[in-house]
Amino acid sequence: MQTPSQTLASPSARRFARERDVDLNELSRELGQNWLSQADVARKLGGGSGPTALGNSASPWDQDHSRFGPVEAEPTSRLNRLAATNLASAQQMIPAVTHQDRADMSAIERFRDSLKQEARARGTKLSSLAFHIKALALNLREFPRFNASLSTDGETLWLKHYVHIGIAVDTPNGLMVPVIRNADRKGVFTIADEVVDLAGRARDRKLRPDEMAGASMTISNLGGIGGQAFTPIVNPPEVAILGLTRTTVEPVWDGKAFVPTVFCPLSLSYDHRVINGADAARFLAHYACMLADPREMLI
Numbered sequence: 001m002q003t004p005s006q007t008l009a010s011p012s013a014r015r016f017a018r019e020r021d022v023d024l025n026e027l028s029r030e031l032g033q034n035w036l037s038q039a040d041v042a043r044k045l046g047g048g049s050g051p052t053a054l055g056n057s058a059s060p061w062d063q064d065h066s067r068f069g070p071v072e073a074e075p076t077s078r079l080n081r082l083a084a085t086n087l088a089s090a091q092q093m094i095p096a097v098t099h100q101d102r103a104d105m106s107a108i109e110r111f112r113d114s115l116k117q118e119a120r121a122r123g124t125k126l127s128s129l130a131f132h133i134k135a136l137a138l139n140l141r142e143f144p145r146f147n148a149s150l151s152t153d154g155e156t157l158w159l160k161h162y163v164h165i166g167i168a169v170d171t172p173n174g175l176m177v178p179v180i181r182n183a184d185r186k187g188v189f190t191i192a193d194e195v196v197d198l199a200g201r202a203r204d205r206k207l208r209p210d211e212m213a214g215a216s217m218t219i220s221n222l223g224g225i226g227g228q229a230f231t232p233i234v235n236p237p238e239v240a241i242l243g244l245t246r247t248t249v250e251p252v253w254d255g256k257a258f259v260p261t262v263f264c265p266l267s268l269s270y271d272h273r274v275i276n277g278a279d280a281a282r283f284l285a286h287y288a289c290m291l292a293d294p295r296e297m298l299i
Contacts (some may be wrong), residue, residue: 009036010066037064079174095272100233101278103288105262130192137183149237166215169202176202243267
């Protein structure tokens with residue numbers, strides 16, 4: 001007969017069994033195994049009697065991972081759980097495609113450099129993100145199907161006559177997406193000020209719910225972290241999202257010499273039910289042209 005010390009189980013499995021009045025020693029004898037998992041206890045409660053095969057639990061995620069080695073449980077935040085639900089729903093519902101391109105940022109960087117003194121006088125950090133937000137807002141005017149939302153039944157496409165840009169902010173509590181209203185009507189200094197304010201309050205968890213709703217399209221910027229490209233997930237009810245990664249300097253032949261050129265990789269994910277590949281390519285091409293020549297934003 002097995003003694004209690006011969007029956008091995010994780011603390012979570014023991015607690016699960018204790019709360020449900022299941023004798024682990026008896027269950028160990030029934031199953032003919034010394035190591036018991038929470039899934040084994042659940043099978044007992046459900047009427048099962050055979051040993052639990054590896055990976056044969058009700059769900060691939062519902063395994064007792066401690067059977068393989070030391071683990072630590074970290075509760076997920078409410079914000080992360082909500083985001084996970086929305087992202088999983090988006091992946092299931094939206095036939096998404098990601099189109100890759102890049103924008104020549106050399107003129108923007110020269111323009112930013114010329115505005116450094118004015119930015120300091122204003123007490124503003126004029127990042128390249130402000131120019132991306134402005135360019136995207138103007139681009140949405142030219143391509144109205146990107147500034148839209150599809151009804152749940154797929155029968156109605158709501159075309160929006162406002163342009164609000166969401167900016168994904170990485171915070172200690174999870175991803176938050178504050179919204180810059182009417183970005184198409186604002187200058188880059190105003191946009192830069194709002195980015196700093198919204199991002200700061202997002203990290204401090206001081207945003208109001210209405211400040212994170214109603215975006216036409218979202219920008220997810222990983223440029224400060226790294227990477228060459230990624231496939232951002234469309235944020236419903238939007239139909240597209242723009243991903244930015246780290247800029248690089250590459251030599252480009254101008255016919256006489258190689259010229260150092262600053263490029264920003266672009267990753268556009270879109271709902272293929274609303275947008276086709278040709279439109280996505282045109283959208284990013286037009287967007288890149290505005291950044292390559294900032295004067296385009298003034299026309």
